[in-house]
Amino acid sequence: MGANIGLTPKQTEIIAEILEPLLADEFLLYLKTRNAHWNIEGPDFHTVHVYFEQLYTELEDVIDEVAERLRKIGHYAPATMKQFLQLTHLSEEREGKNDSLSYIKELLADHDAIILYLRESLVKLDDEVKVAYGTSDYLTTLMEQHETTAWMLRSHLK
Template sequence: MQPSIGISSEHTLAVAQSLSAILADEFLLYVKTRNAHWNVEGPDFHAKHLFFESQYEALEDVIDSVAERIRSIGHYAPATMQQYLQLTHLSEMNREANDGQGFERLLLEDHETIIMHLRGYVKTFAEDYKDAGSSDFATQLMETHEKMAWMLRAHLR
C-alpha cells in the first residue's frame, strides 16, 4: 500500500532513488571506516582505533535512518553490496600503508563528498519534489557529516 503523504508517487520515487544513492555512500563509508578501525597501525594505534570505532558506530545509525526514510515514503531500500557499488559516488579504498593520518585523509574526502551531494539534495527535495521532510532529513545528515568531518580534520592538524 502506497503512503498518502501529500507527495506524488513520481516524486517519492525520485526522492527514494536519491536516498538510495545516499544509502550506498553511507554504507561504503561505513565499510571504509570499519577497515580503518580494524587495520590502523602506529604509535597512536589505541587512540585511532577507538576514534574510528566512534565514527563507524555513528554511521550505523545514519545507515539505518536513511533506509527507514526510504521505507517511510513507500519504497524499498537497496540492501546488497552489488547495489551499493552501483549507486555510490565513492570509490573503494586501496591503501598500502595503514597509518592513522592516511585513513583520516581518505575518510575526510568521503565525508566532504557526501556533504556536497547532500547540500544539493536539500534544495532539490524541497523545491523540485515538494518533500520538505526529506529536505530536512538531508539537512540533518549533512550536519552529522559536517561534524564527523570536523573531527577528522582536527586529527590532521
C-alpha cells in the same frame, strides 16, 4: 499498499533517487571506517582505533535511518553490495598505508563528498519536490552531522 503521505508517486521517486545513492555512500563509508578500525597501525593505534569505532557506530544508525526513510515514502531500500557499488559516489579503493593520517585523509574525503551530495540533493528537493519537508529536514541534520565529523577529521591533519 503505497504510502498516502501527501507526496505524489513522482515526488517519492525523486526522493528515492536521492536516498538510494546516499544509502550506498553511507554503507560504503561505514565499511571503510570499519576497515580503518580493524587495520590501523602506529604509535597512536589505541586512540584512533577507539575513535574509528565511534565513527562506525554512528554510521550504523545513519544507514538504518536512510533505509527506513526510503520505506517511509513507500520504496524499498537497496541492500546488496552489488547495488551499493552501482549506486555509490565513493570509491572502495585505498591508496594509503595503514596509519592514522592515511585513513583520516581518506575518510575525510568521503565525508566531504557526502556533504556535497547532500547539499546538491537539498537544492534538488527544493526545486523538484518542494513539499518534502521531512526528508529535507532529515538531510539537513545529516549534513550537519557529516560536517562535524569532517571538521574533527580535518583537525587531526593540522
